[in-house]
Amino acid sequence: MTRCVRVPKREGESVRSALFSEGLLDLGARIRADGDCLLIPVTCDSYQGYEVVEADMAVQEQRPTDYRDVADVPEELKEHLPSSFDVVGDVAMIKLPEELKPYAGEIGEALLKVNRSLRIVFEDHGVKGDFRIRELERIAGTGTSETVHKEFGVRLYTDPSRVYFNPRLSSERARIANLVQDGETVIDMFGGVAPFGTVMCHLAKPEVVYSIDLNPEAEHFARMNAERNHIGNLRPMTGDSSVLVHTLPMADRIIMNLPQIADRFLPVALSRLNHGGTVHMYKIIEREEFPGFLEGLVEAAARDGHSISVSHSELKTYSPTMSVYSLDVLKHRCRSRRGPQVP
Numbered sequence: 232m233t234r235c236v237r238v239p240k241r242e243g244e245s246v247r248s249a250l251f252s253e254g255l256l257d258l259g260a261r262i263r264a265d266g267d268c269l270l271i272p273v274t275c276d277s278y279q280g281y282e283v284v285e286a287d288m289a290v291q292e293q294r295p296t297d298y299r300d301v302a303d304v305p306e307e308l309k310e311h312l313p314s315s316f317d318v319v320g321d322v323a324m325i326k327l328p329e330e331l332k333p334y335a336g337e338i339g340e341a342l343l344k345v346n347r348s349l350r351i352v353f354e355d356h357g358v359k360g361d362f363r364i365r366e367l368e369r370i371a372g373t374g375t376s377e378t379v380h381k382e383f384g385v386r387l388y389t390d391p392s393r394v395y396f397n398p399r400l401s402s403e404r405a406r407i408a409n410l411v412q413d414g415e416t417v418i419d420m421f422g423g424v425a426p427f428g429t430v431m432c433h434l435a436k437p438e439v440v441y442s443i444d445l446n447p448e449a450e451h452f453a454r455m456n457a458e459r460n461h462i463g464n465l466r467p468m469t470g471d472s473s474v475l476v477h478t479l480p481m482a483d484r485i486i487m488n489l490p491q492i493a494d495r496f497l498p499v500a501l502s503r504l505n506h507g508g509t510v511h512m513y514k515i516i517e518r519e520e521f522p523g524f525l526e527g528l529v530e531a532a533a534r535d536g537h538s539i540s541v542s543h544s545e546l547k548t549y550s551p552t553m554s555v556y557s558l559d560v561l562k563h564r565c566r567s568r569r570g571p572q573v574p
């Protein structure tokens with residue numbers, strides 16, 4: 232018997248590619264259908280709350296499944312080969328420790344050899360600047376870093392060297408899209424290539440989604456994503472969202488995926504949110520500081536005259552002591568009893 236996660240078919244490709252890039256896909260067994268779901272073999276005990284089952288699975292044709300088994304690097308360095316790497320579409324990005332840098336080409340070729348869906352491999356020198364763009368250096372394969380990521384029936388065009396994009400948030404994007412009521416006005420304050428907006432407009436019926444980003448390249452890809460997915464109600468914009476939101480209609484839903492500092496933008500988001508509306512915010516923080524952080528949010532909102540309640544979940548661990556949290560901040564219909572402070 233093989234351990235599998237049971238995933239609705241429409242989420243299958245996103246979950247498979249996320250498991251693959253996190254090194255959690257069991258490549259020794261074949262994925263198969265089970266009613267409206269797919270059974271995806273895994274090497275972990277649980278994954279993002281999906282049902283875990285033991286099932287009879289056909290054996291996958293035996294060929295090397297781990298690039299570390301075929302990478303042509305000195306034996307004594309093999310223990311330093313990273314166990315995971317990032318994949319967006321057909322592009323892989325891998326961080327290499329200093330001692331492996333002379334073998335970057337061999338490592339890239341090994342990744343291409345083992346993972347047939349990859350076209351090109353880059354050494355990842357990290358995320359830089361306000362635009363959160365990756366500094367990439369090609370180590371194997373052909374073409375550019377522009378690629379297409381597929382999830383929930385949409386094709387998201389992106390380029391990790393020109394604009395930020397996180398393929399691992401696919402379940403979160405679908406979760407939020409499923410909350411959207413017909414006719415809502417939505418603002419994504421840190422929209423990137425508009426993955427939240429594109430998935431939402433595909434799966435739900437908002438009146439309009441404004442997707443703002445400081446990076447002009449983000450608007451270029453967001454427009455392409457709207458056009459190629461035949462979406463007419465997505466409005467990509469370039470600029471500082473804390474300024475641009477004041478030029479837009481009041482929103483029923485606001486997304487803030489800037490997890491290092493999104494909370495600094497919460498006062499302006501609440502000021503542009505209709506009563507009964509929700510801000511979806513992401514935050515990276517020390518786990519032990521999180522309860523105090525939540526209390527602080529509610530108190531600060533009350534000082535501005537907003538009554539809010541916050542539900543949250545821990546999306547993933549970020550470091551041994553920090554996590555990424557997803558927060559749904561509901562703005563109540565009545566004003567806070569404490570009201571704004573009078574000078």
Ligand SMILES: C[S@@+](CC[C@H](N)C(=O)[O-])C[C@H]1O[C@@H](n2cnc3c(N)ncnc32)[C@H](O)[C@@H]1O
Pocket residue numbers: 361362363394395396397400420421422423424425426427443444445446449470471472473488489490
């Ligand atoms: C973590 S990325 C999120 C992108 C997108 N929501 C996604 O999930 O792929 C944060 C984005 O916020 C943008 N950004 C940072 N500060 C901003 C600001 N003041 N106004 C608008 N966009 C901003 C960056 O350029 C970056 O693309």
